[in-house]
Amino acid sequence: xxxxxxxxxxxxxxxxxxxxxxxxxxxxxxxxxxxxxxxxxxxxxxxxxxxxxxxxxxxxxxxxxxxxxxxxxxxxxxxxxxxxxxxxxxxxxxxxxxxxxxxxxxxxxxxxxxxxxxxxxxxxxxxxxxxxxxxxxxxxxxxxxxxxxxxxxxxxxxxxxxxxxxxxxxxxxxxxxxxxxxxxxxxxxxxxxxxxxxxxxxxxxxxxxxxxxxxxxxxxxxxxxxxxxxxxxxxxxxxxxxxxxxxxxxxxxxxxxxxxxxxxxxxxxxxxxxxxxxxxxxxxxxxxxxxxxxxxxxxxxxxxxxxxxxxxxxxxxxxxxxxxxxxxxxxxxxxxxxxxxxxxxxxxxxxxxxxxxxxxxxxxxxxxxxxxxxxxxxxxxxxxxxxxxxxxxxxxxxxxxxxxxxxxxxxxxxxxxxxxxxxxxxxxxxxxxxxxxxxxxxxxxxxxxxxxxxxxxxxxxxxxxxxxxxxxxxxxxxxxxxxxxxxxxxxxxxxxxxxxxxxxxxxxxxxxxxxxxxxxxxxxxxxxxx
Numbered sequence: 001x002x003x004x005x006x007x008x009x010x011x012x013x014x015x016x017x018x019x020x021x022x023x024x025x026x027x028x029x030x031x032x033x034x035x036x037x038x039x040x041x042x043x044x045x046x047x048x049x050x051x052x053x054x055x056x057x058x059x060x061x062x063x064x065x066x067x068x069x070x071x072x073x074x075x076x077x078x079x080x081x082x083x084x085x086x087x088x089x090x091x092x093x094x095x096x097x098x099x100x101x102x103x104x105x106x107x108x109x110x111x112x113x114x115x116x117x118x119x120x121x122x123x124x125x126x127x128x129x130x131x132x133x134x135x136x137x138x139x140x141x142x143x144x145x146x147x148x149x150x151x152x153x154x155x156x157x158x159x160x161x162x163x164x165x166x167x168x169x170x171x172x173x174x175x176x177x178x179x180x181x182x183x184x185x186x187x188x189x190x191x192x193x194x195x196x197x198x199x200x201x202x203x204x205x206x207x208x209x210x211x212x213x214x215x216x217x218x219x220x221x222x223x224x225x226x227x228x229x230x231x232x233x234x235x236x237x238x239x240x241x242x243x244x245x246x247x248x249x250x251x252x253x254x255x256x257x258x259x260x261x262x263x264x265x266x267x268x269x270x271x272x273x274x275x276x277x278x279x280x281x282x283x284x285x286x287x288x289x290x291x292x293x294x295x296x297x298x299x300x301x302x303x304x305x306x307x308x309x310x311x312x313x314x315x316x317x318x319x320x321x322x323x324x325x326x327x328x329x330x331x332x333x334x335x336x337x338x339x340x341x342x343x344x345x346x347x348x349x350x351x352x353x354x355x356x357x358x359x360x361x362x363x364x365x366x367x368x369x370x371x372x373x374x375x376x377x378x379x380x381x382x383x384x385x386x387x388x389x390x391x392x393x394x395x396x397x398x399x400x401x402x403x404x405x406x407x408x409x410x411x412x413x414x415x416x417x418x419x420x421x422x423x424x425x426x427x428x429x430x431x432x433x434x435x436x437x438x439x440x441x442x443x444x445x446x447x448x449x450x451x452x453x454x455x456x457x458x459x460x461x462x463x464x465x466x467x468x469x470x471x472x473x474x475x476x477x478x479x480x481x482x483x484x485x486x487x488x489x490x491x492x493x494x495x496x497x498x499x500x501x502x503x504x505x506x507x508x509x510x511x512x513x514x515x516x517x518x519x520x521x522x523x524x525x526x527x528x529x530x
Contacts, residue, residue: 006264006332008464009290010252011473012509019233020518021244023209023436026149026188028238032207036232044108046230047076051083051112053228053521054180054204058084058141059091061202061224062176065140067094069175071166071198072103072125073146073159073184079109080180081145085123086116096135097125099146100162129165136169142177144198146184149210155185155194163196170198179203182210183221190403191216191425202226208234209518211242214436215404215425226519233522242405242427242434246516247483249476250509251290260292264462267331267358268455269324269349269366270338271298276306278339278364281448281496283313285455286335288500289477289507291462295327299345319345321352333359333462337366338451359461359470362417363454367392376416379467381457383450384411385422405434418467420457422450426475430468437472438517439479441486448496453478456503477506484511 015021024032037043058065070085072078082105088095102125105113116123126132136142146163147155155163163184170177177200182188185197188210203222205213207230212218237243254263266286271279279298287294287310296315298306303317318324328334336353340346342365350369353360359379362370367388375382389407390397392414400407400421408421412429421427428435456478460470481502485494505511 006262006464007255007258009254011465011469012250012252014248016244016246016516017520018235019227019229019522020209020246020516020520022234022237022241023211023214023244024234024238025211025240028241029149029208029210029234031238032232032234041232044111047079047108047112048083049230049523050181050206050228051080052087053206053230053523054080054143054178055084055087057202057204057226057521058143058178062141065093065176067138067140068143069096069098069135069139069141070143071146071184072097072099074101074103074105075148076107076109077145077148077181078103079105079112081143082109082112082116084143084145084180086112086119089116089119095120095123096139097123098132098135098166099125099127100158101127132162132165133169136166136173136175139173139175142170142175143180144177144184144200145180149182149188151185152187152189155196160196163198167196167198176201177223179222181205182213186212186218186221188212188218190405191218192402193217193221197221199223204228206230207232209244211240211405211436214242214244214438215427216401216423219424224519225517226521228521229523231523240434242436245428245435245437245439245472245476247439247476247480249473249480249506251507253508263290263292264332264459264464265293265295265330266291266455266458266462267295267297267327267334268338268458269297269334269336269353270340271296271302271306272339272341272343272345273299273301275339275341276302277448278451280306280310281451282335282338282455282458284310284497285452285500285503286459286462287312288504289456289459291459295331297324297327297349318349321348321350324349324352328353328356328358331358331462332464333361333458335361335363335454335458337363338454340365342368359467361454361458361461363450364388370415372414373416378417379461380417381420381467381471382411382415382417383420383422383454383457385450389421409434418471420471420475422453426479428471428475430471435472437475437479439476439483441479441482441491443486443491443494444479444482446494446496449499452496452499477503480506
């Protein structure tokens with residue numbers, strides 16, 4: 001390794017509101033709620049506060065809406081919907097209640113039902129299929145308060161039949177959908193969804209953000225997300241909570257007197273026959289983020305052309321693993337895997353790297369060369385997508401997506417490294433601590449995007465940042481750059497290299513911070529029950 005002349009850069013990151021710093025398990029949210037009740041907080045008053053927050057958001061988003069259909073379940077989530085229905089009637093809106101049965105409401109929901117009937121004595125829950133269909137056909141907003149956050153089983157029986165009919169009607173309706181606390185059918189611990197889950201345009205969730213709302217299918221099904229803290233925000237981590245990574249991540253300006261050795265050297269081992277582009281993408285990303293020097297070790301057949309148009313890259317055609325030793329001595333971090341392939345050359349490259357103690361990013365084809373425990377005690381980051389994660393764990397892709405948090409932790413335990421499980425709501429695990437990136441865009445679903453990310457992580461490692469800080473900073477920059485490109489030009493047609501101008505602007509703090517991926521409605525406490 002080169003003599004260390006680096007001075008790690010100073011990270012600048014604006015912290016969000018404490019209530020937006022964590023995503024919690026369902027068990028933690030329920031425990032928080034039960035503790036409030038034990039302290040004397042009125043359960044019905046809290047329900048009124050929740051329903052009021054949902055109603056206020058509905059009116060702000062869709063002020064022209066005149067007809068509201070409220071899907072009502074038998075539990076306390078249904079009570080929240082009844083509060084919305086009462087407030088809508090008081091505002092002069094037309095309101096229908098729809099369900100698969102006429103519930104026997106209990107506890108706070110029974111009080112919400114009584115309060116609604118006092119405003120409209122004739123209102124009842126409509127259950128006949130034709131009545132449900134007609135109501136949905138004329139609705140401007142559909143309020144989903146069927147199931148609460150505790151649902152983790154498959155929806156069956158009459159409830160399933162009802163949700164199937166609702167889904168079929170909404171597929172041909174322009175009505176907006178507001179989910180109360182969570183879309184019915186979403187597992188709020190994992191982010192998986194029942195096949196009948198109703199996709200929301202807006203989800204207003206209460207007290208604290210739930211883990212299933214920030215990763216996997218939950219990101220899509222929640223639509224726009226707003227946290228209403230009801231005056232009792234969850235501001236501390238509980239067992240199983242995941243730290244939320246927002247945007248606004250940058251580095252302080254370079255210090256006067258620095259030189260290229262001050263900012264580290266990245267070695268990119270990548271690009272087998274036919275795949276030089278992956279090596280180029282990772283290398284250029286590392287350079288554009290600010291690494292002082294980038295060395296590329298690639299297949300000899302294309303080494304002479306890889307740096308055309310980017311002469312700053314130092315390219316070596318490497319035929320055997322032994323040839324890497326001199327390059328490792330010059331480097332302060334390594335990327336291995338983009339376009340590495342699956343043949344004798346890729347295996348030779350790994351043999352030349354596996355004993356190195358340099359900070360390392362292992363991506364793509366490099367992942368399949370790992371053995372359990374190979375990275376224990378080392379500064380290493382694995383960056384699989386769900387398909388690669390499934391291969392490493394010997395399971396189906398669906399099993400990875402069924403619980404992305406558990407899958408990422410299993411990978412971290414198996415290989416002894418930090419894990420960055422890519423996808424909507426990228427999950428990060430470092431020493432069993434969970435984090436989730438809130439940013440991102442469908443525009444990032446393009447070839448080479450992951451190669452760019454691996455280069456960004458390596459650049460920050462090469463500068464001397466700790467492994468967790470480097471991985472988190474890189475994933476936030478990558479996600480935010482995707483958002484910027486999508487906002488400027490749309491989600492279709494982005495190429496991976498398009499990200500780099502935005503990455504450079506972001507890391508230098510030259511881009512105005514965007515809005516948080518979660519809206520936030522704070523309040524002083526619950527209203528008196530009405």
